[in-house]
Amino acid sequence: MSADSPLLSIENLHVEVEDKEILKGVNLVINVGETHALMGRNGSGKSTLSYTLMGHPKYKVTGGCMKYKGQDITEMPTDERARLGLTLAFQYPVAIPGVSVSNFLRASVKAVRGQEIPVKEFRKELKEVMDRLGVPKQFLSRYVNDGFSGGEKKRLEIMQLALLKPQMAILDETDSGLDIDALKTVSEGVNSLVSKDSAILLITHYQRILNYVKPDHVHVFHEGKIVLSGGPELSTKLEEHGYDWVTQELASTTA
Amino acid sequence: MSTITREGVDNLSIDRGEPEWLKVFRVNALEKFLQSPNPSIKSDTWRKTRVDKLNLAEIKTSSPAFQSPGNKTEQQVLERFSERAGAVFSTTGNSWRVDLDEKLEKAGVVFVPIDEAIKNHAESLKTLLESETRNIDESKDKFDWMQEALFNCGAYLEIPANLVIEKPFLVVNKLDKSEAGCSLFPRVLIKAGKHSKVSVVNAFVCDDELDSTVDGDVKKLSLVNARNLIHAEAGSSVSYIEVQALGDNCFMVGKSTGNVTADASISTLTVGVGGYQLKSEISTRLLEAGAHGAMLGVVFGDMNEHMSYNTIQEHAAPNTTSDINFRVALKDEAVSAYQGNIKVDKVAQKTNAYQTNKNLLLGKSAKADSIPKLEILANDVKCSHGATVGPVDQDQVFYLMVRGLDKKTAEELIVAGFFDTVLESLPDKVANDWIHDLIKTKIHKERA
Numbered sequence: 001m002s003a004d005s006p007l008l009s010i011e012n013l014h015v016e017v018e019d020k021e022i023l024k025g026v027n028l029v030i031n032v033g034e035t036h037a038l039m040g041r042n043g044s045g046k047s048t049l050s051y052t053l054m055g056h057p058k059y060k061v062t063g064g065c066m067k068y069k070g071q072d073i074t075e076m077p078t079d080e081r082a083r084l085g086l087t088l089a090f091q092y093p094v095a096i097p098g099v100s101v102s103n104f105l106r107a108s109v110k111a112v113r114g115q116e117i118p119v120k121e122f123r124k125e126l127k128e129v130m131d132r133l134g135v136p137k138q139f140l141s142r143y144v145n146d147g148f149s150g151g152e153k154k155r156l157e158i159m160q161l162a163l164l165k166p167q168m169a170i171l172d173e174t175d176s177g178l179d180i181d182a183l184k185t186v187s188e189g190v191n192s193l194v195s196k197d198s199a200i201l202l203i204t205h206y207q208r209i210l211n212y213v214k215p216d217h218v219h220v221f222h223e224g225k226i227v228l229s230g231g232p233e234l235s236t237k238l239e240e241h242g243y244d245w246v247t248q249e250l251a252s253t254t255a
Numbered sequence: 256m257s258t259i260t261r262e263g264v265d266n267l268s269i270d271r272g273e274p275e276w277l278k279v280f281r282v283n284a285l286e287k288f289l290q291s292p293n294p295s296i297k298s299d300t301w302r303k304t305r306v307d308k309l310n311l312a313e314i315k316t317s318s319p320a321f322q323s324p325g326n327k328t329e330q331q332v333l334e335r336f337s338e339r340a341g342a343v344f345s346t347t348g349n350s351w352r353v354d355l356d357e358k359l360e361k362a363g364v365v366f367v368p369i370d371e372a373i374k375n376h377a378e379s380l381k382t383l384l385e386s387e388t389r390n391i392d393e394s395k396d397k398f399d400w401m402q403e404a405l406f407n408c409g410a411y412l413e414i415p416a417n418l419v420i421e422k423p424f425l426v427v428n429k430l431d432k433s434e435a436g437c438s439l440f441p442r443v444l445i446k447a448g449k450h451s452k453v454s455v456v457n458a459f460v461c462d463d464e465l466d467s468t469v470d471g472d473v474k475k476l477s478l479v480n481a482r483n484l485i486h487a488e489a490g491s492s493v494s495y496i497e498v499q500a501l502g503d504n505c506f507m508v509g510k511s512t513g514n515v516t517a518d519a520s521i522s523t524l525t526v527g528v529g530g531y532q533l534k535s536e537i538s539t540r541l542l543e544a545g546a547h548g549a550m551l552g553v554v555f556g557d558m559n560e561h562m563s564y565n566t567i568q569e570h571a572a573p574n575t576t577s578d579i580n581f582r583v584a585l586k587d588e589a590v591s592a593y594q595g596n597i598k599v600d601k602v603a604q605k606t607n608a609y610q611t612n613k614n615l616l617l618g619k620s621a622k623a624d625s626i627p628k629l630e631i632l633a634n635d636v637k638c639s640h641g642a643t644v645g646p647v648d649q650d651q652v653f654y655l656m657v658r659g660l661d662k663k664t665a666e667e668l669i670v671a672g673f674f675d676t677v678l679e680s681l682p683d684k685v686a687n688d689w690i691h692d693l694i695k696t697k698i699h700k701e702r703a
Contacts, residue, residue: 058649
């Protein structure tokens with residue numbers, strides 16, 4: 001990748017799920033050092049975008065492409081994308097009974113870093129992250145997301161991100177279902193991912209988390225594409241006036 | 256030519272210097288064996304098995320010369336269980352005791368090969384054998400009678416009252432590698448005295464080399480026909496782990512029965528990880544109030560293996576509880592059939608019976624069947640059962656792949672976890688590690 005090429009670029013992306021077109025031409029460019037917020041109503045296709053970026057087999061790209069570090073990843077298997085530094089914090093993380101959090105974390109850290117880490121070193125790293133995010137020790141022996149409350153699931157997602165240190169993290173509604181204290185901790189976790197070499201795409205339909213995580217760019221997602229982009233002030237306007245004015249404005253410009 | 260003849264049985268008894276009552280017992284069984292029809296794959300208990308592929312006439316039942324344990328397969332098992340109460344080994348037709356903790360022997364524990372028990376503990380043994388005969392004669396099939404007529408190795412374990420033993424007793428049955436068509440008829444009898452506590456690991460293994468024994472294009476099968484009987488006296492607690500890790504030309508028929516009396520409990524774990532056909536019936540009979548039976552199963556088949564498991568939880572007294580958790584995963588074209596029977600007698604009020612069977616299909620051509628059978632005659636009971644059959648959850652695979660795991664590793668982790676939900680309750684760490692290793696080897700095994 002050349003120094004000035006974007007970290008992630010999405011070009012005219014069209015995606016179908018079970019023969020129904022959900023994404024209808026998404027364009028988005030994210031550079032290193034940037035935090036982007038993608039806002040929109042439920043059902044506007046935000047989560048489809050996040051799943052497609054990670055290559056879920058159910059989401060079929062019918063047009064356009066996705067480039068990561070200049071490389072076309074449209075057809076790339078999910079795990080290879082992850083090993084290139086792209087990852088997703090799920091809105092609804094799935095439970096995996098029988099697989100303990102600690103086993104899972106070791107396996108994924110090993111996969112992403114491409115080598116086994118000594119147990120002692122891993123424990124130390126884990127402890128540091130858990131202390132910082134206020135994750136109790138008992139998490140490690142529990143099965144992945146099995147019987148976890150909504151808040152616990154989100155904490156575990158953030159904890160994984162903190163360990164794996166992805167260069168490009170997509171956070172899908174990481175703020176939903178959190179009480180205010182949990183929201184603060186999770187936001188701190190998100191903020192710690194911000195660096196000049198990495199970027200974040202934060203998907204949300206509330207402005208609430210943006211009080212703690214400051215985006216550089218805000219995009220409004222509507223009916224499968226980005227219809228409006230702006231700076232942080234856009235999120236405040238959305239919070240005050242809802243999404244209706246965006247759709248009205250759209251209707252008047254296309255009329 | 257079949258060696259299962261009157262003459263063969265007579266010689267078996269004479270060679271071993273067995274008492275007259277046992278000879279009569281064997282001859283009676285042989286007559287029933289000869290009268291019984293071959294089990295049909297159309298019958299309930301033998302459906303989806305490959306019993307029609309087994310030619311009993313090709314099975315050699317004579318005993319070869321004595322062998323001492325020096326072989327790598329059994330040595331590996333012994334080394335694993337270095338912390339043990341004692342060990343008995345069996346190969347084709349012979350058993351011998353490897354060791355028994357001296358303190359336990361002084362405390363009155365009996366742990367001997369079955370032929371020694373016939374000589375020195377005849378009364379106990381006779382009672383056990385005959386009680387079994389009286390109780391379930393009508394449900395016996397050809398293989399049961401064959402076992403009674405021909406059992407020639409195994410172990411007898413008797414724990415005195417109030418003795419609590421944490422270390423496991425190990426019984427290893429090894430199918431001889433020297434020739435295909437060989438057979439093993441082991442019998443293990445366990446008697447736990449009042450308020451005693453004991454754990455037993457009964458392993459069926461064979462040398463790797465046996466895998467490749469092919470006679471032309473047709474595999475020549477070897478046979479293991481095993482019988483296990485546990486009697487848990489009042490207030491006792493028995494843990495029984497059976498590991499079936501045989502080669503792909505081994506046909507195993509196993510039957511295990513646990514009799515649980517007042518406030519006693521028997522927990523069994525059946526591990527099926529290798530065999531041309533594994534066919535087991537595991538039953539727990541809850542005979543008096545307060546009796547508890549737990550039956551766990553971890554079954555993992557690949558290639559063309561067939562795995563068939565029937566469990567029977569029989570509540571014959573009021574206030575008894577039973578709990579079954581049986582899990583099966585199948586790769587390639589492996590086939591399994593699970594049948595879970597819950598029987599509640601008319602008198603068995605306040606029964607609490609639970610049964611769950613989950614099946615994970617890893618190969619597109621793998622097939623799993625699950626049939627619950629409930630026969631409830633009491634009216635104040637709690638019974639629940641549930642079964643699932645399906646492929647690996649693709650959302651779980653995706654989740655792990657998003658965290659960098661390749662598809663194969665992700666699936667392996669999910670399968671290991673699937674079994675871990677059963678194995679987590681296993682207190683014996685050594686047995687647990689061994690079972691994990693057996694599963695792991697099989698998960699990673701690529702098709703030849």
